[in-house]
Amino acid sequence: MTDLETVIKSNNLFKNVSVTEYHKNGKLIKTEIDKENFKNGIKILKSNGISNLLLLTPYETGNNITITYHLFDVHNKILVELSVSIEQGSMEIESLTDLWDGANWHEREAYDMFGIVFKGHPNLERILQMKDSDRFPLRKSFKLNVEGNA
DSSP states (O other): HHEEEEHHHHOTTEEEEEEEEETEEEEEEEEEEOOOHHHHHHHHHTTTTTEEEEEEEEETTTTTTEEEEEEETTTTEEEEEEEEEETTTSSSSEOOTTTTTTHHHHHHHHHHHOOEEEEETTTTTOOOOOOTOOOOOOTTTTOOHHHHHH
16 A cells, blocks of 8 residues: 555545556545545645646536546556535635646636636636636536527
């Protein structure tokens, strides 16, 4: 068991932890965290070897939006998929731009497509749609209004 794996399994902030081997001595660790503990959990992971935020993937799950953060420990070949759910009525979560500059564009895209507000983001504005758009096209509630489309 790696140090990072031990930290995740022994910390009660992380829930539903699963570990699988993948690609030439690497590991995939999947886990979940509550929104209230999210930023502290990320800091724990970063201080224990996570060096990169590869991407984040938001998706709708019932009345929630789940964001899965894909994080990587390059030296030990460990990919961590950390999922956090936020209620659609409260579409806010803390930004990770203070920890990884690369979070900037990922968070802006999630804001643009889903309407997720990343608190503390230095420049949270649309990057794909018109700046004054009030639509979030990757939400299930989004309906195209195109002639001939019922």
